[in-house]
Amino acid sequence: MPIVRTAGEGVLAVLPMQQSPGGVSASFLVQADDGADYWCKATNNPVSPRIPVNEQVVARLGQMIGICVPDPVLVKLDGIAGWEFRRGHVVEAGWAHGCAAVAGALETRVLGHRSDDDNRVRHAGFYGLMDWLAGGDPQWLYSAPAENAYFSHDHGHFFPGGPDWTPASLASTGTGEHGLGVPATGLDPDEVARLADAIEAVTKDEIDGVMSKIPLEWLVADDDLAALSDFLEARRAPVAARLRALLP
Numbered sequence: 001m002p003i004v005r006t007a008g009e010g011v012l013a014v015l016p017m018q019q020s021p022g023g024v025s026a027s028f029l030v031q032a033d034d035g036a037d038y039w040c041k042a043t044n045n046p047v048s049p050r051i052p053v054n055e056q057v058v059a060r061l062g063q064m065i066g067i068c069v070p071d072p073v074l075v076k077l078d079g080i081a082g083w084e085f086r087r088g089h090v091v092e093a094g095w096a097h098g099c100a101a102v103a104g105a106l107e108t109r110v111l112g113h114r115s116d117d118d119n120r121v122r123h124a125g126f127y128g129l130m131d132w133l134a135g136g137d138p139q140w141l142y143s144a145p146a147e148n149a150y151f152s153h154d155h156g157h158f159f160p161g162g163p164d165w166t167p168a169s170l171a172s173t174g175t176g177e178h179g180l181g182v183p184a185t186g187l188d189p190d191e192v193a194r195l196a197d198a199i200e201a202v203t204k205d206e207i208d209g210v211m212s213k214i215p216l217e218w219l220v221a222d223d224d225l226a227a228l229s230d231f232l233e234a235r236r237a238p239v240a241a242r243l244r245a246l247l248p
Contacts, residue, residue: 008215010074026086038098048163052097058155067125070099105141113148167227196243
C-alpha cells in the first residue's frame with residue numbers, strides 16, 4: 001500500500017536554548033509552546049537531510065513497543081529561524097525531529113549499570129530495537145549519578161546504510177540477525193518475552209502509520225518509506241524468535 005503522509009503536526013519552538021556541545025549531527029535544545037524542552041535535529045544538519053527521518057521512525061516504533069526512548073515529537077522551527085545552531089549552520093523554517101529532554105542525563109556508548117534501577121528491563125528493549133531496526137552507532141543516555149536509568153537515543157544511523165538507506169540496502173539485509181555486540185546476560189526474562197510478543201504483534205498498518213507522520217517537506221520518497229515499512233514488517237517474526245532464544 002502507498003504511504004499517505006500528513007502535513008505535519010507537533011509543537012512550535014519559541015526559544016533557542018543551547019547548542020549541542022558535541023555530535024556530528026548538531027542537535028540543539030529549544031523550548032516549545034507546550035512549555036517543554038526538546039533536543040532537535042534539523043534537515044539542514046551537517047550529516048544528512050534524512051537524519052530526522054530515521055530519528056522519528058525509530059523513536060516512534062520504539063515507543064510503540066514499550067522501549068525506553070525519549071518521547072519523540074515534531075518541532076516547528078519557524079519562530080526561531082536564523083538562529084545559529086552550529087557554526088555556519090542556521091535554523092531554517094520547517095519541521096525538525098525533536099525528543100523530550102531528559103533532565104540531568106549523560107551520554108554514553110557503554111551499555112553498563114545493568115543491575116541498577118530497572119536496567120535489566122530497559123536493556124532488554126535495546127537488544128530488540130537494534131535487531132528489529134538493523135541499528136548502527138548505538139548510543140544511550142543515563143540519569144547519573146543516582147539511578148543510572150538508561151534510555152536509547154541518537155538513532156540517525158539506524159537501518160542498513162544509516163540515513164542513506166535505500167530499498168536495495170534494505171533488501172540485501174533482509175531478515176538476518178543484527179546484534180548489539182554486547183553479551184545479552186542478566187536481562188529480565190519476563191521483559192524479553194514481553195518484548196518478543198510486542199514486536200511480533202505490531203501490524204503493518206501501525207508501521208505505515210508511523211511512516212505517514214514523516215512531514216511531506218522532508219527529503220524522502222513515499223516509495224522509500226513503503227519499502228522501509230515492508231522491511232520492518234518482514235523482520236518482526238524472525239526478531240521475536242531470536243529474542244525468545246535468549247530465554248533460559
